[in-house]
Amino acid sequence: MRYVSTRGEAPELEFEDVLLTGLARDGGLYVPAEWPKFSQSELLALRGRPYTEVAFAVIQKFAGDAVPEADLKSMIEGAYGAFGHAAVTPLKQLDADQWLLELFHGPTLAFKDVAMQFLARVMDWALERRKLRATIVGATSGDTGGAAIEAFKASRHASLFILHPKGKVSEVQRRQMTTVISPSIHNIALEGTFDDCQAILKTLFNDHAFRDQVTLAGVNSINWARIMAQIVYYVAAALALSAPGRLANFTVPTGNFGDIFAGLVAKRMGAPIGRLVIATNDNDILDRALKTGRYEVKGVKPSSSPSMDIQVSSNFERLLFEAYGRDAGAIRGLMAGLAQSGAFTIEDKPLQAIRAEFTSGATTMDETAAEIGRTLKETGELLDPHTAVGYAVARKERGYLGPMITLATAHPAKFPDAVEAAAGVRPGLPPRLAPLMMADEKVSVLANDPQAVKAFILERVAG
Ligand SMILES: Cc1ncc(COP(=O)(O)O)c(C=O)c1O
Ligand SMILES: N[C@@H](CCOP(=O)(O)O)C(=O)O
Numbered sequence: 001m002r003y004v005s006t007r008g009e010a011p012e013l014e015f016e017d018v019l020l021t022g023l024a025r026d027g028g029l030y031v032p033a034e035w036p037k038f039s040q041s042e043l044l045a046l047r048g049r050p051y052t053e054v055a056f057a058v059i060q061k062f063a064g065d066a067v068p069e070a071d072l073k074s075m076i077e078g079a080y081g082a083f084g085h086a087a088v089t090p091l092k093q094l095d096a097d098q099w100l101l102e103l104f105h106g107p108t109l110a111f112k113d114v115a116m117q118f119l120a121r122v123m124d125w126a127l128e129r130r131k132l133r134a135t136i137v138g139a140t141s142g143d144t145g146g147a148a149i150e151a152f153k154a155s156r157h158a159s160l161f162i163l164h165p166k167g168k169v170s171e172v173q174r175r176q177m178t179t180v181i182s183p184s185i186h187n188i189a190l191e192g193t194f195d196d197c198q199a200i201l202k203t204l205f206n207d208h209a210f211r212d213q214v215t216l217a218g219v220n221s222i223n224w225a226r227i228m229a230q231i232v233y234y235v236a237a238a239l240a241l242s243a244p245g246r247l248a249n250f251t252v253p254t255g256n257f258g259d260i261f262a263g264l265v266a267k268r269m270g271a272p273i274g275r276l277v278i279a280t281n282d283n284d285i286l287d288r289a290l291k292t293g294r295y296e297v298k299g300v301k302p303s304s305s306p307s308m309d310i311q312v313s314s315n316f317e318r319l320l321f322e323a324y325g326r327d328a329g330a331i332r333g334l335m336a337g338l339a340q341s342g343a344f345t346i347e348d349k350p351l352q353a354i355r356a357e358f359t360s361g362a363t364t365m366d367e368t369a370a371e372i373g374r375t376l377k378e379t380g381e382l383l384d385p386h387t388a389v390g391y392a393v394a395r396k397e398r399g400y401l402g403p404m405i406t407l408a409t410a411h412p413a414k415f416p417d418a419v420e421a422a423a424g425v426r427p428g429l430p431p432r433l434a435p436l437m438m439a440d441e442k443v444s445v446l447a448n449d450p451q452a453v454k455a456f457i458l459e460r461v462a463g
Contacts, residue, residue, distance in 0.1 A: 001064045003030040003224060006321040007335070008328025015066040016126050019225050020134065022218030023205035028331070029318050030224045035268040036061035038235075043270060047239040051088035052076050054239075055118070055232045061269065062228045071125060079117035082107065084430075089114065089233040091240060091405070094379045098394060100387070100408040101237050101250075108176050109411035109433075110307075111259065112147035115229035119219060120151035127157035134158045135214040135461050137204060139197035141255065142169035142307040143410060146176030148219045149185055158217070159184045161457055163197040166190060166445060169306055171437075172414045172429065178441035186460055192448035193300040195312045198256075203450040210454060214461050221258025222314055230259055234266035237405055238273045246402035247274030251394035253386040253409050254278045254286055255308035257315035264319065264357065274402055277359045279393035281305045284362040286313055291360065293351045296343040304365050304418040305385040307410070312338075323350035361393035368392065369422035376423045384412040384419065 003018045007028030013021060018030045038046075038057075046054050055076045063072065080088045084105040092100045106113025127134055136158045138148050145162040152160050162177055166189035178187050190197050201218065205211055221227055238248040250273065252260040260276055267273040280287045281303045289295040297311045317331060323346070324330040337344035346354070363371065371392040372383050383391060387408040394406040412419045412427040420426040429436065446452045 001036070001062055002033040004033050005030055006317050006328060006331050008332070015063045019123060019126055019223070020217050021223075022137075022216065023202060023222050025208060027202070027206055027335070028328070029222055029314065031318055031321065032062060032224075035265065038270040040270075043239060043272075046235065051232070051236060052080055054236045055080065055229070058232045058235055058269075059118075059228060062224075067122065067125070075118060075121040075125065078121055083113075089236065091237055092381070094375070094381060097403050098391075099241065099403055099405045100381070100391070101233060101405050102408045103233060104384075104408060104411040106147070107150050108143070108146040109414055109430075110143035110147060111230075111407065111409040112143045113150070114233060115226045116144075116147040116151040116219065118229045119223070119225050120148075120155060122225060123217065124155050124157055132157065132215055134217045135457060136160045136217045136219055137201050137457075138162045138219040139194060139201050140164045140169070140177075141194035141309055142173035143414075144220060145187075146173055149177050149180045152219075153180055153182055153185060155184070159186070159461060160219075161186045161188065161460075163188045163190050163200065163453065165193050165197060168193065168302060168309065170415050170417070172416070173307075175436045175439065175441065178443045179436055179439035181440065181442050186456075187443040188453065188456065189443050189445045190448055190453075191445065194310055195300055196448045198312060198314065200448075200450045200453050204454060204457075207454070214457065220314070221256055227258055227262045227265065227315070230262035231266045231269070234263045234273065235269070235271045238266065238271040241403045241405065242272035243402075247272050247400075248402050249273070249275040249277065249397070249400045249404045251277040251279050251390045251397065251404060251406045253305070253308060253390035253407060254280055255283075255310035255313065257286065257313040257319065259407065259409070260358075261315045261318050264322070267357070275359055275397070275400055276357055277361065277393060277397050279390040280360070280362045281308050281368065281389050282362070282364055283309050283311055285311050286316065287360040287362040289316075289346065290354065290358060293346045293348070294343065295338070295346065297338075304368055304415070304422075305389050308386055308389065319354065320346070320350065323353045359397065361396060363389040363392040369418075372419060372422035373424075376425065382412045382419065382423060382425060382427055383408070384410040385415050385422075386410050388422075
């Protein structure tokens with residue numbers, strides 16, 4: 001399998017290089033040169049099989065023979081063996097046609113664990129083969145950081161630098177990152193927003209001398225392998241709930257657009273998926289873009305679902321690449337507009353192509369709180385604020401033939417204050433995480449300045 005950049009000016013890469021590359025050298029994002037497909041008989045054979053078998057079938061389509069079968073199987077078993085539910089990502093029915101896909105049974109209680117537990121293993125495998133030590137960077141609005149630190153803390157081949165927006169993640173999220181004290185883990189609290197953190201990482205990747213000097217790699221969903229590992233739960237859930245003439249529809253609480261893009265890829269591979277619904281909080285750039293065709297950055301608003309407080313949604317570029325018929329020149333034009341004026345307009349034909357598969361909706365903070373309260377009262381289920389944003393939108397979506405599956409992206413205990421304010425119930429952390437709230441923290445506060453971050457990294461990598 002070969003991979004191409006959405007901006008068309010970076011070298012084509014094989015799987016192992018894509019894994020260790022992060023952002024493409026032309027500033028674009030890598031996607032497979034073509035979408036691999038499941039045959040009907042392959043899909044039929046996967047229906048109802050254990051999660052690890054579905055993961056193997058999906059990942060092998062993208063990795064090809066780059067990873068020996070036995071190694072791949074053992075990495076998948078290692079990644080999902082310690083999840084808190086035997087189904088790894090179980091489905092739960094809440095209403096006649098409404099389901100939750102619980103993605104929070106991993107070690108840090110958010111959907112990021114699903115991809116990150118595999119990513120750490122496969123990156124370590126590739127680094128070991130190449131006898132390389134990597135400098136891995138990540139920007140987080142709260143969940144990617146904790147999941148990455150948990151997954152990479154035992155890595156023998158990587159130093160990890162995680163940037164989070166200072167004061168804008170929940171206490172549990174912050175502590176999941178800052179209480180892991182290790183010489184190879186570095187937490188940076190940036191004086192800025194998640195968008196600033198992500199922009200700094202892109203500046204570092206676009207500094208070719210620096211990226212080569214420190215062997216820079218990334219753990220955000222700009223890394224294709226993150227998307228790849230997230231495709232698995234769409235395939236498994238769609239196979240479980242679809243039937244002849246009834247496709248599975250998904251509503252996805254969305255920020256950086258990686259998760260819902262994985263749903264589109266699952267559909268391209270042949271999984272029985274109908275509509276993909278983008279659910280946003282007050283940071284509704286994607287909802288506005290879908291409704292008006294204008295993608296316009298308006299500044300991040302803090303909300304009760306902080307992990308979705310994102311305006312510059314990196315993976316939307318991957319969708320635009322598809323919608324524009326893989327015209328990399330057109331994508332370069334749109335992204336130049338975004339860099340210059342913070343906005344671009346999607347042409348009519350690609351916009352219609354997007355609307356043929358995606359719908360969108362936004363949920364305000366008041367609506368999110370009301371949704372948490374209502375769902376608890378009517379179903380007994382306590383939702384986290386991100387899942388509630390999704391579920392509120394999902395319940396408004398009507399008229400599809402098949403079931404609607406909302407991705408439950410985090411456990412409510414990660415956001416106890418917002419959940420208690422909404423539902424009058426304070427969710428408790430699982431006992432294994434209780435020591436978190438008393439442990440010492442280590443974090444460095446840096447200005448919103450790429451040069452400061454670069455100097456910080458260089459000093460520690462050299463050290
Ligand atoms: C709990 C939670 N829900 C939803 C999202 C949005 O996912 P994505 O950025 O893949 O759109 C995030 C952050 O990524 C998150 O942490
Ligand atoms: N919501 C994320 C933001 C980063 O998204 P990613 O999927 O690109 O890693 C977070 O919680 O950190």
